Amino acid sequence: MKFIYTSVVLALLVTTSLSAQTFYNHTIPSGWENTDGNYSLPGSTPFNTPNQSRWQWTYGRETLTHQFPILITEIAFRRSSDATTAAATYQGVQIILASSTNASHTSVSPTFANNLGADMVTVFNGDVQIPAYTAAGVSPAPFNVRVPLQVPFAFDPSAGLDLVIDVSTLGPTPAAGGGFPLDGVFPNGFLSQNGHITDPTSPSRNWFNENAGPIIELTYVFGSAAHFNVIATTTGGGTGDLFFQFANVPATTTRAYSLICGTPVSLFGLELGTGPVFGVWFDPLVAFVISQPAAAGNPFHWTWPVSSPTFPAAPLILPPGSLVGVAGQTWEVAGVGVDASGEVTGVTPVTQLVW
Structure with a gap:
């Protein structure tokens, strides 16, 4: 029941969070x-x-x-x-x-x-x-x-x-x-x-x-302040390594979700970052993430603030060979911060991992 409630709350917050943080794509030269x-x-x-x-x-x-x-x-x-x-x-x-x-x-x-x-x-x-x-x-x-x-x-x-x-x-x-x-x-x-x-x-x-x-x-x-951001990179080609970290976590954040999605929105004809749940698609991997309890260092649902070497104050680094089972897949990742009252404090841009 708690999982269903959390899913509904996150879905209801989507419109508010995205309207407060609109991303623009612009080609230069125009x-x-x-x-x-x-x-x-x-x-x-x-x-x-x-x-x-x-x-x-x-x-x-x-x-x-x-x-x-x-x-x-x-x-x-x-x-x-x-x-x-x-x-x-x-x-x-x-x-x-x-x-x-x-x-x-x-x-x-x-x-x-x-x-x-x-x-x-x-x-x-x-x-x-x-x-x-x-x-x-x-x-x-x-x-x-x-x-x-x-x-x-x-x-x-x-x-x-x-x-x-x-x-x-x-x-x-x-x-x-x-x-x-x-x-x-x-x-x-x-x-x-x-x-x-x-x-x-x-x-x-x-x-x-x-x-x-x-x-x-x-x-x-729009604006000039440092922005809540997710950094997720892998060498690709089936190497199975990972560098994962968040930057500029909003000050009022007490916990945050790492929305990790194994279903790229391009499968539905959408541009990166335009999925229905904070820019990603709602799939079983996202459902798993939001069902996890918040804990210090939990890469799926983490508490804040923390100090290094606890994630995400320090990056999560997995060496080659750690995730070879996902070779060839494309994942999309976003972060959603929440304060003590349950209000969204920030949403990162969506980044893509090509395993």
Whole structure:
């Protein structure tokens, strides 16, 4: 009876929580949401080469729809054309987001560090998965290389500076390359790119194009405060490892659910994060999670606050071989915080695990 009651309460809270925390997807540069780009190598790197490289893209602030403070929680890339792609992993990918250091993306410095403003943040440090994909005859290709940020980034387009996205592939990289040339545009007056095609540690570029770069999808919420977030990553390919943690847990939270779903919403024609229960689908795995009693360190239903090494103050790390039984499955994960009175304190964006 308690399980049924909890399920009903969570379902009733969905509408309130999602309306209080709306996530927006926006393509930069704007205007290319439904149109293939026209840009080719070397602008298609870093995920189409065995080389380690560094790319720094500066997007004009004018190309963002919302001209007020936003909190970026995820970035996504799409392939230059709809084509069947094998799974691949780029290890040691570092992504930095920053405001620019000058008022124009057309006057960037050849020295990478000189283009990163004082608000620069390393928002992701880990492996990026190129998922296996079967051509579906669509144009443009889907944004299916998605990178949930481990640290959300606050950006204010109205402050007069541009957005810098800095990606380094520090390796190892796939021996044959990732087979994922990025969709990009040239010429375009709202972006530019610096790059070093073979050395991500070089302080300066060996490639520059003032009016070119990739088409990227941003996911964000309104506001500038650090946002409740879930970080869940695995190497994929049946390795069976896991890194699992929550960041920026709302201060009034006393317990929280890790909504782990084994049924991706794409099976029902929905976009990631738009499922009926806090962005995920209600399946037997979610039912199991919400039936668990709250306990310190319980990865399904955890109490807060706690101190390291208790989860989630410290991450849950499972070594390779721990979860080989789920190889080939796609899971989706979200967190829901609750206060002492049972009110929802926050909901994370949904992240995806491809085992």
